[in-house]
Amino acid sequence: MEFTPKILALVCxxxxxxAADMAGSARxxxxxxxxxxxxxxxxxxxxxxxxxxFEAGADAVMVSGCEAGSCHFLEGNLRARERVExxxxxxxxxxxxxxxxxxxxxxxxxxxWVAAVKEMTQRVEALGPSPLRRGQHLHSEVVEQxxxxxxx
Amino acid sequence: MSKLRETLAxxxxxxxxxxxxxxxxxxxxxxxxxxxxxxxxxxxxxxxxEHARMRLAPVAAARLVQDAGGEPLVHLTCRDRNRLALESxxxxxxxxxxxxxxxxxxxxVTLGDHPQAKPVYDADSxxxxxxxxxxxxxxxxxxxxxxxxxxxxxxAVVIPEADPLAPQLLKFEKKVTAGAQFFVTPxxxxxxxxxxxxxxxxxxxxxxxxxxxxxGAEEAALAAAGxxxxxxxxxxxxxxxxxxxxxxxxxxxxxxxxxxxxxQIKEExxxxxxxxxxxxxxxxxxxxxxxxxx
Amino acid sequence: MIIAERKPFAEIKAMVAPxxxxxxxxxxxxxxxxxxxxxxxxxxxxxxLKLALGLEDKRLEIGEITVERQCDLEFLxxxxxxxxxxxxxxxxxxxxxxxxxxxxxxxxxxxxxLNTSFIGVNNEAGFYTERCRACNNCYLGVxxxxxxxxMCPKGLLNGPCGGTIQGHCEVDPEKECAWSKxxxxxxxxxxxxxxxxxxxxxxxxxxxxPGTVIHPAFKRRYGAxx
Numbered sequence: 001m002e003f004t005p006k007i008l009a010l011v012c013x014x015x016x017x018x019a020a021d022m023a024g025s026a027r028x029x030x031x032x033x034x035x036x037x038x039x040x041x042x043x044x045x046x047x048x049x050x051x052x053x054f055e056a057g058a059d060a061v062m063v064s065g066c067e068a069g070s071c072h073f074l075e076g077n078l079r080a081r082e083r084v085e086x087x088x089x090x091x092x093x094x095x096x097x098x099x100x101x102x103x104x105x106x107x108x109x110x111x112x113w114v115a116a117v118k119e120m121t122q123r124v125e126a127l128g129p130s131p132l133r134r135g136q137h138l139h140s141e142v143v144e145q146x147x148x149x150x151x152x
Numbered sequence: 153m154s155k156l157r158e159t160l161a162x163x164x165x166x167x168x169x170x171x172x173x174x175x176x177x178x179x180x181x182x183x184x185x186x187x188x189x190x191x192x193x194x195x196x197x198x199x200x201x202e203h204a205r206m207r208l209a210p211v212a213a214a215r216l217v218q219d220a221g222g223e224p225l226v227h228l229t230c231r232d233r234n235r236l237a238l239e240s241x242x243x244x245x246x247x248x249x250x251x252x253x254x255x256x257x258x259x260x261v262t263l264g265d266h267p268q269a270k271p272v273y274d275a276d277s278x279x280x281x282x283x284x285x286x287x288x289x290x291x292x293x294x295x296x297x298x299x300x301x302x303x304x305x306x307x308a309v310v311i312p313e314a315d316p317l318a319p320q321l322l323k324f325e326k327k328v329t330a331g332a333q334f335f336v337t338p339x340x341x342x343x344x345x346x347x348x349x350x351x352x353x354x355x356x357x358x359x360x361x362x363x364x365x366x367x368g369a370e371e372a373a374l375a376a377a378g379x380x381x382x383x384x385x386x387x388x389x390x391x392x393x394x395x396x397x398x399x400x401x402x403x404x405x406x407x408x409x410x411x412x413x414x415x416q417i418k419e420e421x422x423x424x425x426x427x428x429x430x431x432x433x434x435x436x437x438x439x440x441x442x443x444x445x446x
Numbered sequence: 447m448i449i450a451e452r453k454p455f456a457e458i459k460a461m462v463a464p465x466x467x468x469x470x471x472x473x474x475x476x477x478x479x480x481x482x483x484x485x486x487x488x489x490x491x492x493x494x495l496k497l498a499l500g501l502e503d504k505r506l507e508i509g510e511i512t513v514e515r516q517c518d519l520e521f522l523x524x525x526x527x528x529x530x531x532x533x534x535x536x537x538x539x540x541x542x543x544x545x546x547x548x549x550x551x552x553x554x555x556x557x558x559x560l561n562t563s564f565i566g567v568n569n570e571a572g573f574y575t576e577r578c579r580a581c582n583n584c585y586l587g588v589x590x591x592x593x594x595x596x597m598c599p600k601g602l603l604n605g606p607c608g609g610t611i612q613g614h615c616e617v618d619p620e621k622e623c624a625w626s627k628x629x630x631x632x633x634x635x636x637x638x639x640x641x642x643x644x645x646x647x648x649x650x651x652x653x654x655x656p657g658t659v660i661h662p663a664f665k666r667r668y669g670a671x672x
Contacts, residue, residue: 048486051493055500090490093455094498132500231600235647257607260599260617271600278604279647293647311608319606319629326604326644338608381611381619 005124008058015066018107043076056142166194166425172432173208186222204264229258234274246302281330308332312349339365362423366430369399411443472512473539483538485512516543590631597624603645
């Protein structure tokens, strides 16, 4: 059955978002099913945000920040990595493994952003849609809840 | 009067042989050494759930040893009984005519075959020695008078290769204060270390029985693999000698080593006697004693 | 403080299986510090449950609330009306809090979300070790500040036992022998005499469960408690 992978990307402003923006300006082609949530720094990402992403029906969640050592806020990306690893464990515990990944993408590295999105898309196509998905869209109330959590 | 007490008091070299109580009711194998050796040894030791592995109760086993003509040495650990049960079992031992006691803390529960059992340790070995002193003087640990006092010959353990040694020596003194009249050591393999240890012991009239053990194939393999974790060490030459050999050959070499050590300890009067462990096997025990000229 | 760990997810999921609407109540004191049952952990558990049940095509309505602590009535009382709306409660407090919450809100079944482990200390976030067994007869003044009841697995009052191997415990090679440490401490302090005396048998009746402590002022004002 055909489906469009719906991927939630939690990215930082300074590096990955810039790269994604550039990819857009340069009209680089990549799968369209990515919904970006913009954080000032991936260090702000709470494990709960990731789980909410799956509650919203995301087929996969990507967390992407600066390369190790280049975080604008010094350690944010390091904390993000630890939280992503813990979240992976929690997801494994409930049977939703393999759909969460962390990437490190520098501001100038638009091609790497494209490659990351393609990789996650392929992974989701292999795994199939999230069993929690209902329909084609991410559940808007949950995404709104997530965005509120990010702002606060 | 206990034969063990008499032997030690007379200054004669006392040999104590350890038996292996069964995990069950089949006692023939346990008792085999008794008929063979009863006239050559001062006592037959009966361990108490050794290594925290459930075995036939030592007081019951000791009674069978008596019936077979041997004198028992009953181990009692602190691990499995509270003070009521300890006192009760001690009285039980006394009325059966059992005098020789070896009072020990006991290996921890998780090391044995019932790892989920509740560890008791209501008394430690020093307090247990005091309880024995108290019973002999006519009262239980709560201060109530007894109707008939038991008599015992209590002993305890001391670890020559304890690391650190100072706390062990402090505990040794406490055990003596609490009434221990003889001490048993874990197996001795290095006589130089043993001599050094003897020099550290404060002078007192307690008697010392050196542990002697026949090593088996499993132990040899552990030592060869660098996984030896005990309170006594094995000399590297011996480990090398035993490495890679067939089980029966390991036992034979083990017997030879044990015999040599026993002989030397006796000749140099390094101890007042020995506590012999050879897997409770009559053939091995007899060979060791032969090698040592006993 | 009390250290606890969240129960395995599968166990909690099985506990709430019969229900359609549950409340998860967190505790903001000890279990929040040891990252087991605080507000954050309540949120994560609720999310995990929703996801896990979603995978089985089931829906579970989950309310989440965290109070300062569940062992104090003043923080539990406001919950009473609130809890009435739910079919069952999962309490993320230690065993004491779970029982107190149930006592107050007795209409619904209550389930513990944690296994309470011990009284211990916070070495670092995520690393907690036991220090006290609440024996109600503290020996710390005699043993150089190291608890023989807790730190020695055998709880010996006249240690060490014959199982010390290179200064470590026969039970766990990673753990130092408590009595070796006690000896060393007292040696440094110059007060080894404290353990040359034989410590007497421990009075276990001081620790009979369930224990009760009544402050003298309470007794004077209210007489014997009911």
